[in-house]
Amino acid sequence: MDARADVQPEAGAQALLEVDDLQTYFFTRQGVVKAVDGVSFALRRGETLAIVGESGCGKSITALSLLRLIPDPPGRIVGGTVRLAGHDLMTLDEPAMRNVRGNDISMIFQEPMTSLNPVMTIGRQIAEVILLHQDVSRKEALAKAVEMLRLVRIPEPEQRVREYPHQLSGGMRQRAMIAIALACNPKVLIADEPTTALDVTIQAQILELIVELQQKLGTAVILITHDLGVVAETAQRVIVMYAGRKVEEAPVGELFAHALHPYTHGLLASIPRLDLMRGEVNDTPQRLQEITGIVPALTDLPQGCVFAPRCKFADDRCRAQYPPYEQKRSGHWAACWNSDALYGGALHA
Amino acid sequence: MGAYLVRRFFLMLLTLFGMSVLIFVLLRVMPGNISDILFESAGLVNPAEKAKIEKELGLDQPLVVQYSTWISGLLRGDLGYAYVSEKPALDEILPRIPITAKLAVLALFFSIVLGVPLGVISAVKQDTPLDYALRVVSLSGLSLPSFWLALLILMGFVHFLGWIPIYTDKPATIWHELALLSIPAAAVGFRASALIMRLTRSSMLEVLRQDYIRTARAKGASAASVNYDHALRNAVLPVITIIGIEAAFLIGGLIVTETVFNIPGVARFLVEAIRWRDYPIVQNLVMFIAVVVVVVNFLVDMAYVVLDPRIKYED
Secondary structure (H helix, E strand, O other): OOOHHHHOOOOOOOEEEEEEEEEEEEEEOOEEEEEEEEEEEEEEOOOEEEEEOOOOOOHHHHHHHHOOOOOOOOEEEEEEEEEEOOEEHHHOOHHHHHHHEOOOEEEEOOOOOOOOOOOOOHHHHHHHHHHHHOOOOHHHHHHHHHHHHHHOOOOOHHHHOOOOHHHOOHHHHHHHHHHHHHOOOOOEEEEEOOOOOOOHHHHHHHHHHHHHHHHHHOOEEEEEEOOHHHHHHHOOEEEEEEOOEEEEEEEHHHHHHOOOOHHHHHHHHOOOOHHHHOOOOOOOOOOOOOOOOOOOOOOOOOOOOOOHHHOOOOOHHHHHOOOOOEEEEOOEEEOOOOHHHHHOHHHHO | OHHHHHHHHHHHHHHHHHHHHHHHHHHHHOOOOHHHHHHHHHOOOOHHHHHHHHHHHOOOOOHHHHHHHHHHHHHHOOOOEOOOOOOEHHHHHHHHHHHHHHHHHHHHHHHHHHHHHHHHHHHHOOOOHHHHHHHHHHHHHHHOOHHHHHHHHHHHHHHHOOOOOOOOOOOOOHHHHHHHHHHHHHHHHHHHHHHHHHHHHHHHHHHHOOHHHHHHHHOOOOHHHHHHHHHHHHHHHHHHHHHHHHHHHHHHHHHHHHHHOOOOOHHHHHHHHHHOOOHHHHHHHHHHHHHHHHHHHHHHHHHHHHHOOOOOOOO
16 A cells, blocks of 8 residues: 555644554454455544445444454454554553543444443443543532533433433433543544434434534544445545445545445445436436445455455456555545546546 | 332242241151151150150141141241250250351352352453363362362361361350351352352353443443443342352252261251151241241342342332
């Protein structure tokens, strides 16, 4: 892969989080699984960066790697650096790393039903993170917990702090998770599929809440999702991952207008659109598009482009050599041999 | 909750009533009564004299009458007279209870203090040499018969090392008494501790996989806080159940241990009383044990309410 300065020209003084050539491997009996294989990106202050891809593409593992929460064994971060405001997190010892977790970088998880401890009150679970990172009394921490619940718009926060997770609905629990994540005013919030497990009306509310609090608190957000609809509504930049690698990266408008990777096109085409399916656009109703095939086993990656086996445009070069990850248009990067021929690339810039 | 407690109380009474019938019937089904045994050992068979003894002890009455005599006495606090010593049964049983109670509590304490932390360590260090070693220890705890273990301990600590004094009735200090009881208690508690260790381990492994453990780590909690505050509080629930059940099994283990270590507790006394078909002693003592077991199980169920907010006993 290219030299770093070349990969992220905008990753200058204002970059808050810089991830460079991150490699997280899992050492299993079936072989080495390269779950994250050389991923680099930069996150600016207050920005929302979306990481999208199918299940198993390594987006969640990337997120967990940033916090160094990869279960070891079998997983291990074997290479790369993660810099937060210039400090390398990979060289920190465990106590120093604990100071980062929940304080500088915090995380919201996919499954609100199981992500809260069932035998602890909501208040205690919020107060815990405050007590871990701030020099306050238990009482002050609980008062702050009430305040946080109010901030995430949970009604009757004074009562809710005394309740247990099973007494809250899924949406309420995810709000409580957000309260925990934001309690220490982190610089970076990682939201790993925060709305996937919720029903649609609640999804919109939770997304609105995240965006609103992000603007209020100035938090930078890494939004991990497979839902491009969510991306369009919230993110400024998008990274598309496939089989542990970045395949495309662009500002959100640019990506939706001029995607340069066949995989991204596949993802975009697989969003259900009522007008297409009713035949309002092309006269004849169209079936929902899918990307044929499945994500390859990460122990047994093809030699060339990892997407080649599922790509209808793949040629011999695709199957033989991994394409370089290069800037095709201004601020728009992709790894595809044929993007110029297929989608125009630099010619239209 | 109030109505639940009332219902639960009556269920406990029903259980104890069932127990009383069971004990009574089992004792009468056992071949022979005290007069048979007395006459057999004396080698004399004088039917008239035997009948006289049976009449004196009320053994000639119909079973229903015998049963109601026992129960009505028990309800009045009159346990009758021991057949062998001819002293009030209460005076025979009561003085022996504290020593067995101390032994039982100490054994339970040992098994919990040993079993729970080692189970946690075993789970946290899963598949390391330490985990394998602890699993071997716990497996051996389950498979070694306690009488054999007790004999080994006796041989090692008393005979060869001389660390543990032979049992005396009148220990000088409370520490002396504790030292006296700790080895037999450990011998009994070892089995329970092994069971608790294995259960804690598997329960912890289950809990450590849960999402909320990852949440706790992502908050920046230390390994100790994650393992004990977050994981153990959830993992301990099934362990509490087994502790309740083990408390009942403990009494069986105590019979053997009291015999091997020559401790004049209630458990050994019970075996002796069974041998003599000393009905008032056996019936009342087993009833007492039944009450203890029923109460312990009630306390375990109540512990759930405290430990798991999801559990509520509705009416």
